[in-house]
Amino acid sequence: MIRTKNLIRTVVALVLCTAIAVSGFYAYVYIVSESYLNDVDVDAGFVVSDVQDAATVEKGRHVARTRGCFGCHGQQLEGRAFSDEWIWVDTAVAPNLAEYARQHNAATIEAAVRQGVGHDGKALWSMPSYNFVLLNDEDMSALVTFLRSTPVTESPLPLPRPSLGWDARMRIARGESQHMAEWADRMPPLLLSDGDDPALVHGEYLAKTMCNECHGFDLRGQADIDITTPDLAILAAYSDADFRRLMQFGEGLGGRKNLGLMTVVAKDRFAYFTDEELNNLLAYLRTLPGEPVDHDASWRTLR
Ligand code: HEC
Ligand code: HEC
Structure with missing residues (x-):
């Protein structure tokens, strides 16, 4: 009888200890992740322009x-x-x-x-x-x-x-x-500015507020666990017509019709580009082969 009671006590103690250890571990993970999420500064004060026509x-x-x-x-x-x-x-x-x-x-x-x-x-x-x-x-x-x-x-x-x-x-x-x-915070600033060719300035702006989502912050390609994309310097090999087919229908070189996510975003977003946007974007992307690639950039292979 006494033996059984001891056994029960030991089992209860073990279960309790395990429960405390497990909940302690989850509490730790929760606190660490929450404090990381909350540890951000925001630059407040943005106001919209008065022109709202x-x-x-x-x-x-x-x-x-x-x-x-x-x-x-x-x-x-x-x-x-x-x-x-x-x-x-x-x-x-x-x-x-x-x-x-x-x-x-x-x-x-x-x-x-x-x-x-x-x-x-x-x-x-x-x-x-x-x-x-x-x-x-x-x-x-x-x-x-x-x-x-x-x-x-x-x-x-x-x-x-x-x-x-x-x-x-x-x-x-x-x-x-x-x-x-x-x-x-890691997104590097634009390289071109007021003194440069306005078409290229516009092209860089478009590329780095759109294509950088998947092709790397400098547009030179990205490989991580979820998505692998080419260096956009390859656009130097595209004719104007090839580029337009890619942007409008998501069709790649050699008539490849299904480029996965690229085809989805082209049809949903890039098919709406104006002529001026298409021209300036391509003009800028064609300058990329002349720029060095920073293979060690912290964001290139990160997730
Ligand atoms: C790839 C998908 C995706 C795209 C593209 C996207 N969003 Fe979001 N957005 C989300 C998700 C998911 C959330 C919920 C918050 C989160 O999980 O980060 C969100 C949250 C937000 C929020 C609320 C943030 C908060 O919690 O207070 C705003 C505002 C917002 N998005 C605006 C925009 C605008 C404007 C655009 C276009 C310029 C845009 N989003 C493009 C996926 C997206
Ligand atoms: C939402 C993610 C996403 C965005 C945004 C995106 N791309 Fe892509 N892109 C991809 C993926 C994924 C591939 C690889 C497709 C494959 O080869 O299957 C790709 C492939 C390409 C290719 C190679 C196509 C070929 O002929 O094989 C070019 C060129 C390209 N993208 C240009 C652009 C340009 C220019 C922009 C901005 C206007 C852009 N992409 C924006 C995901 C994206």
Whole structure:
């Protein structure tokens, strides 16, 4: 009898110790990941320009279209949830942007778009803010004006609650994943400026607020666990017609019709480029072979 009681006591003690150790471990992972997410500074104070006419709304719509806001936030900006295998968090929820733009001021919207920091002061994870760091104030302002002018469409299915999940928190706690505010900080500044050829200046701006999402911050290619993309210096080998076919239909050299993600983004975003944008973008990308490639850039193989 006494023996059985002792055995029960020992088992209970063991179970309790294990429970305490496991919950202690999860508490540690949670605290480390939360404090990393909260450890961001935001440069507040962005205001929209006073000019908010129909032309500004159209300009903002074009910025949103070519930068992919519709692709992720929904064609009516109604919001979308992602829990596909290529998203490394449990559930990412791109919010309803028309509603968001009415609930938050321009500075909050700008902090999310260009700085990778959300309305709650925490760093974002799945929103590719590093791609928008170099958007100029004029385009940023038109974007906000457009978002506010868009009628609010409800998402047909209620959006779930976003969730990082334990796998993602473990990766953060181990220092294996960087949030968007950190990625945004690493985006190098534009190389060309006022004194340079205006067509090339415009081309560099377009490339580094669009193609840099997948082709590396310097456009010289990227290889990480999720996506491998070529060095855009290869565009020197494309004719004008080849380039237009790629941008409009997502068709590669030699008539390759399915380039995966590239074809998706071309049809959703790049098919809307104006002639001037196509010309300037290609003119700039053709200058790339003359630039050295920094193979050790911290962001090139990171995730
Ligand atoms: C690749 C998909 C993707 C693209 C492209 C994208 N977003 Fe997002 N966005 C998200 C996700 C996912 C979230 C939710 C936050 C997170 O998980 O990082 C988000 C969050 C936001 C937020 C709210 C941030 C907060 O929590 O306060 C704003 C504002 C926003 N996006 C604006 C935009 C705008 C404007 C564009 C186009 C310039 C855009 N997004 C393009 C995926 C995207
Ligand atoms: C959302 C990610 C994404 C964005 C944004 C993106 N690309 Fe790509 N791109 C890819 C991927 C992935 C491939 C590789 C496709 C393959 O070979 O299967 C690719 C391939 C290419 C190729 C090689 C096509 C061929 O003939 O094989 C060129 C050129 C290219 N992209 C140009 C651009 C330009 C210019 C931009 C900006 C206007 C851009 N990409 C933006 C993902 C992207």
